[in-house]
Amino acid sequence: MVPADKPLTGKTILVTREVSQAGALSRSLDERGATTVVCPLIGFSPRSDWAAVDRCLERLCEYDGLLFTSVNAVEFTFRRMEEQGIPLENARGITTYTVGPATAEALASWGVSVERLPDQYQAEGLASVLEQETVQGKRFLFPRARKAREWLPRFLEERGARVDLAVVYETRRADENAGLLREILGKEKLDYLAFTSSSTVSAFTALAGSGPTKEAWQKITAACIGEITAATARTEGFLQILTARSSTIPGLVKAIEDHVEGKG
Known part of the structure; x- marks a missing residue:
């Protein structure tokens, strides 16, 4: 009752x-x-062909920042690194940006810290954090779903950054x-x-x-x-x-x- x-x-x-x-x-x-x-x-599943993403994950040291806008992207990315024997320390040494507290908590469970959370918990909020830094000439890796908004990558590219999209999972109905x-x-x-x-x-x-x-x-x-x-x-x-x-x-x-x- x-x-x-x-x-x-x-x-x-x-x-x-x-x-x-x-x-x-x-x-x-x-x-x-x-x-x-x-x-x-809905349900989630890892991508079937990881070759291109694996190359990005193996070269994390070449990136200036990691972008995460979902818990799923965090989990699928770090599980893949673990499976492939890619040291998680490689990610811990890069500035990591996230869209909100749940994603930050997921990152923390993998030992990755986030310096600052946006005030608005969506891509536009994350953009406001990035806008306070100089992004021109910087390179970002953005692990995400196959179907996702293009707003954030476009925002950064318009300001002179390079954004490599890494599809790490699929969302299915x-x-x-x-x-x-x-x-x-x-x-x-x-x-x-x-x-x-x-x-x-x-x-x-x-x-x-x-x-x-x-x-x-x-x-x-x-x-x-x-x-x-x-x-x-x-x-x-x-x-x-x-x-x-x-x-x-x-x-x-x-x-x-x-x-x-x-x-x-």
């Missing part, structure tokens, strides 16, 4: 994160009294969960759909179905981790969108809590 004094008591929230990452968000919502329904809509998602939408009275990336939004709309089903889910509040995710939700047809002020899991949970309490 959930105590009635918890802020999210009586609210049912769909968590769409990849299965290994859904737990932290679900636990945080559960602790605040919510009923969470987990249906992973979890088509195997389409039936589960439609079953949940047909059975559960959902108050919020929690989206932690544009990929989860796009996967949801692709798998949820159209017609009367779409008319129903369009009216559920899409709780988005940041402005980029919210923009995708608008493009995909959501009518009620809630955006976290801080692009973090705690920020997303706080946004839902404030919305329930009439503060958002």
